[in-house]
Amino acid sequence: MHPPVANHFPPAVRRHLSALRMLLVLTVITGVLYPLAVTGVAQAAFPHQANGSLVRQHGTTVGSSLLGQNFDLPKKNPGDPDEAARPDPRFFQPRPSAGAYDPLASGASNLGPGNPELVKAVQQRRHDVAAFDGVDPADVPADALTASGSGLDPDISPAYAYEQVARVAKARGLDAAKVHALVAAHVHGRDLGFLGEPRVNVLDLNRALDALAG
Amino acid sequence: MNDTLAGWLQITVLIAALALTYRPLGDYMARILSPGRHLAVERGLYRLGGVDPDADQQWGAYLRSVLAFSAVSLLFLYGMQRLQNHLLLSLGFPPVKADQAFNTAASFVTNTNWQSYSGEVTMGHLVQMAGLAVQNFVSAAVGIAVVATLIRGFTRRRTDRVGNFWVDLTRVTVRLLVPMAFVFAVVLVALGAVQNFHGVHEIGTLLGDKQSLTGGPVASQEVIKELGTNGGGFYNANSAHPFENPNGTSNLIEIYLLLAISFSLPRTFGRMVGDHRQGYAILAVMGLIWAVSVALITVNELHSVSSTAGHSAGGMLEGKEQRLGIWASALFAASTTLTSTGAVNSFHDSFSPGGGGMTLFDMMLGEIAPGGTGSGLYGILILAIVAVFVAGLMVGRTPEYLGKKLGSREMKFASLYILATPAVVLIGTGAAMSLRGERASMLNPGPHGFSEVLYAFTSAANNNGSAFAGLGVNTEWYNTALGLAMLFGRFLPIVFVLALAGSLARQQPVPVTAGTLPTHRPQFVGLLTGVIVIVVGLTYFPALALGPLAEGLH
Numbered sequence A: 001m002h003p004p005v006a007n008h009f010p011p012a013v014r015r016h017l018s019a020l021r022m023l024l025v026l027t028v029i030t031g032v033l034y035p036l037a038v039t040g041v042a043q044a045a046f047p048h049q050a051n052g053s054l055v056r057q058h059g060t061t062v063g064s065s066l067l068g069q070n071f072d073l074p075k076k077n078p079g080d081p082d083e084a085a086r087p088d089p090r091f092f093q094p095r096p097s098a099g100a101y102d103p104l105a106s107g108a109s110n111l112g113p114g115n116p117e118l119v120k121a122v123q124q125r126r127h128d129v130a131a132f133d134g135v136d137p138a139d140v141p142a143d144a145l146t147a148s149g150s151g152l153d154p155d156i157s158p159a160y161a162y163e164q165v166a167r168v169a170k171a172r173g174l175d176a177a178k179v180h181a182l183v184a185a186h187v188h189g190r191d192l193g194f195l196g197e198p199r200v201n202v203l204d205l206n207r208a209l210d211a212l213a214g
Numbered sequence B: 001m002n003d004t005l006a007g008w009l010q011i012t013v014l015i016a017a018l019a020l021t022y023r024p025l026g027d028y029m030a031r032i033l034s035p036g037r038h039l040a041v042e043r044g045l046y047r048l049g050g051v052d053p054d055a056d057q058q059w060g061a062y063l064r065s066v067l068a069f070s071a072v073s074l075l076f077l078y079g080m081q082r083l084q085n086h087l088l089l090s091l092g093f094p095p096v097k098a099d100q101a102f103n104t105a106a107s108f109v110t111n112t113n114w115q116s117y118s119g120e121v122t123m124g125h126l127v128q129m130a131g132l133a134v135q136n137f138v139s140a141a142v143g144i145a146v147v148a149t150l151i152r153g154f155t156r157r158r159t160d161r162v163g164n165f166w167v168d169l170t171r172v173t174v175r176l177l178v179p180m181a182f183v184f185a186v187v188l189v190a191l192g193a194v195q196n197f198h199g200v201h202e203i204g205t206l207l208g209d210k211q212s213l214t215g216g217p218v219a220s221q222e223v224i225k226e227l228g229t230n231g232g233g234f235y236n237a238n239s240a241h242p243f244e245n246p247n248g249t250s251n252l253i254e255i256y257l258l259l260a261i262s263f264s265l266p267r268t269f270g271r272m273v274g275d276h277r278q279g280y281a282i283l284a285v286m287g288l289i290w291a292v293s294v295a296l297i298t299v300n301e302l303h304s305v306s307s308t309a310g311h312s313a314g315g316m317l318e319g320k321e322q323r324l325g326i327w328a329s330a331l332f333a334a335s336t337t338l339t340s341t342g343a344v345n346s347f348h349d350s351f352s353p354g355g356g357g358m359t360l361f362d363m364m365l366g367e368i369a370p371g372g373t374g375s376g377l378y379g380i381l382i383l384a385i386v387a388v389f390v391a392g393l394m395v396g397r398t399p400e401y402l403g404k405k406l407g408s409r410e411m412k413f414a415s416l417y418i419l420a421t422p423a424v425v426l427i428g429t430g431a432a433m434s435l436r437g438e439r440a441s442m443l444n445p446g447p448h449g450f451s452e453v454l455y456a457f458t459s460a461a462n463n464n465g466s467a468f469a470g471l472g473v474n475t476e477w478y479n480t481a482l483g484l485a486m487l488f489g490r491f492l493p494i495v496f497v498l499a500l501a502g503s504l505a506r507q508q509p510v511p512v513t514a515g516t517l518p519t520h521r522p523q524f525v526g527l528l529t530g531v532i533v534i535v536v537g538l539t540y541f542p543a544l545a546l547g548p549l550a551e552g553l554h
Helices: A012-043 A116-133 A158-163 A165-172 A176-187 A202-213 B003-032 B038-048 B059-082 B097-107 B125-155 B164-189 B218-227 B248-271 B276-302 B306-315 B326-336 B352-366 B375-395 B406-435 B447-461 B476-506 B522-553
Strands: A053-057 A060-064 A199-201 B161-163 B200-204 B210-214
Touching: A012 B059, A012 B125, A012 B218, A053 A202, A053 B003, A053 B375, A060 A202, A060 B038, A060 B097, A060 B200, A060 B326, A060 B406, A060 B447, A116 A165, A116 B038, A158 A165, A158 A176, A158 A199, A158 B003, A165 A176, A165 A202, A165 B352, A176 A202, A199 A202, A199 B210, A202 B476, B003 B164, B003 B210, B003 B248, B038 B059, B038 B164, B059 B097, B059 B161, B059 B164, B059 B476, B097 B125, B097 B476, B125 B164, B125 B218, B125 B248, B125 B375, B125 B476, B161 B476, B164 B218, B164 B248, B164 B522, B218 B248, B248 B276, B248 B375, B276 B326, B276 B352, B276 B375, B276 B522, B326 B352, B352 B447, B352 B522, B375 B476, B406 B522, B447 B476, B447 B522
Parallel strands: none
Antiparallel strands: A053 A060, B200 B210
16 A cells, blocks of 8 residues: 555554544535535525524514514513513413523423422413413413423424414404404314324414404 | 324434335445445545555454554644644644543544533644545444444455555545545535534624634534444534534434434344345344344433432433434434444433433443444454354254354454453443542542443443543543543454454355254244343343432332
8 A cells, every 4th residue: 555644654553644534524515515505505594493483573583483482562561571470361372491492591391290389380370371371270281381302492382272263362452253263274284184283383473463454 | 293203203203214215225235335336436536545445454454554543643633633733724723632632542543422521612624634534434433334344254265365455444444434424424514514614713692792703614523423323423422413413404414314224234243244134133223222222211211200400300301302302312312322332412411310321321332233333243243253153052063144154263362352341341430430539530429420431431432432421531641541442442353354254265165954043033033032132131230220210210
């Protein structure tokens, strides 16, 4: 074998220099050219998705249809970080989130299935949601009681959406049947009929609700 | 369509997709790993890299090349993280701490992708794409290169040469991983995954508040993270994050990608040894274990009677996404822990004791069903050698596999391979549990807390990278201990595989006789499955009894 790297180094050094050169060469291909090429195609062909599926309304961005957000009442004391959030009854509410829908704190609660803290949180949520929505605690669906994996889940189950209809309609002085129909129109079935789960995108639904209320 | 039917259809379509690509993908990889002309672009790369592509290496030289490449990668990645504030696209993030940078470098070089950091607030774009994602490609290629030498050990005769590492590495990267990743990255973007170079920026919300989010080259990294069975997410929430995994369709594609190469490699093996039935036998064992694992995790998550929290919520949705649901989460969980991927679309710490325990058991199996890219196949081939040896003992014959005698030298390497990873897992877990400060990192009380620690070392030593993420692992002790566990868990087995390959290649094959154990029949599939379960069961039963079993019985 002809010595490919300068001859005057010991073999071990030559080997590591070759390894470094190969790493740099492969870095250019897989770490620079590849992501740039994907970005180029993505920005040219699918700019909406590639930039985060942002939703615009009257010229301003009101969120991403892929990321959940809070629909809370304004804080009584905006300077107090410990003030508990109060859900706004005029809006459909998302699932509990381990990171309070902060995209810089994505993640789950990681509480184990037998952890008393989780059991207590679930019971507390069942009580709170039932009282807030004016329904029987037994009727609150599981997704309303559990924090999602990402902490940014943009969706709720159709059951949870329907469960909130009466409260939302009352808070906005709307006909409950109309709000119910609005939810029905926003139920997104499984992809291709069998992939994933049926869901309702909370941001889309709340925007449609604003439009309905005028 | 009802839940059960939809769930079954997801699994059926996944299996159909894997079955459809089994032959073409497996044959293509066999062609890449066989001698043949270099592409012009490859010749250019070899020249730039200063390596001789036509040298056939002895196993020792091959091993030294693997280790040199990995050592240089480790240092390069460590340096990038430590100096990231001076790099382009750093997003203003400070340098990563020394212990965490070591842990992360070890993690990505070993194909583990354990993450003690949170991507969106730690790593700049250049470190993500030109550091971490590069290792997603090349560490996957290293695994495939190593298994190629073992297969050559079976096919070659009377030689001390097992191939050329630089050629295997380059071809797998250039001909297989990059083209596939490119196509699927564009598909993922079309489905909603993000791909841009935005830094941390604010967007408004419907009620006039602000949300800060991090953009980045996410789709390009997401694809190779699955395809190369790596698993390190761009974001902390990994594939549960809607920007990485926007919907049910992207989810199934990601599961397909993390299984595709490893499930097709038995075809490559069968083709290279000149007997496809040998490949089908290995595939059958992989498929059987995978199917049982998918079934057990799904059933446990659907019927969560044993778990208090699941019972009180009316469903095991803690840590799961609404758009994905239980079926797609269980399918992902089984697939990610049976390969060395470790990406998650739901958080295993909150799974039922049975489901979470199964993800742990999956990794303890050594990730062979189908396992990591390359590492899965060499893992199961070692176990096949042990199975043949056991059968040989039963009938009192010198065991042979694919015409090669399994003498004391071969069995020593196989045994060392099998002992290496469990030793790292159990010593690491024992050390952590004996230290008060390290015990305090457990988030959950009782046996579940022990499971978190056991899961961490199992995941690290088996190069999986998934976590019972409640455990607080960003401490100097865990970063260092788990970093070492990953390095030992990756490179000790590779040493033994290459030594074994060299030893097999030297032999003149023995002719098949009436007394030769057939290794392509259902009988052998059963024998191999039994050996796998017994070896793993005996190794880990005491540890499992203290964790998930105690919790499930509680």
